[in-house]
Amino acid sequence: SALGVERALDIATASPRIASIGLGEADLRSDLGVADDAGLTWARSRVIVAARAARLAPPAMSAYANVRDLDGLAASCRAGRALGFRGRTAIHPVQLETIRTAFLPTREEVSRAREVISRVAGATAAGVGAIALPDGTFLDVAMVEQARTVLSLVD
Known part of the structure; x- marks a missing residue:
């Protein structure tokens, strides 16, 4: 939620048992009323900064919902990697190679x-x-x- 993004650092530092934080992007899209990745750029960056400020591992991106759009997945992964994400969750095995390729160094x-x-x-x-x-x-x-x-x- 928008409130969760605003409190990202508080969440990241709430307990020494927290390993990292992440976004529930479908929920956030709904809360913010945004339809594409551009509307999530600031929130994504905020979560990355909060995780690193709390000395947590860089977060993984949220799952990409369209399992047939591997080109869109690859582009979204590249954009996320450029922001500082270090991986991505998957909702289908067909996405794994695209995610792996996008996040491994060239x-x-x-x-x-x-x-x-x-x-x-x-x-x-x-x-x-x-x-x-x-x-x-x-x-x-x-x-x-x-x-x-x-x-x-x-x-």
């Missing part, structure tokens, strides 16, 4: 993550404090942590 992401880790290790060994990738991107601790997260998804 070859390019894995390659870049490996390059980040390698460059940081090399710079550390050489005693260099500031390093950049060949494309000019300077690396910091947050980028290294993100690279480690990408690699953990493929290991």
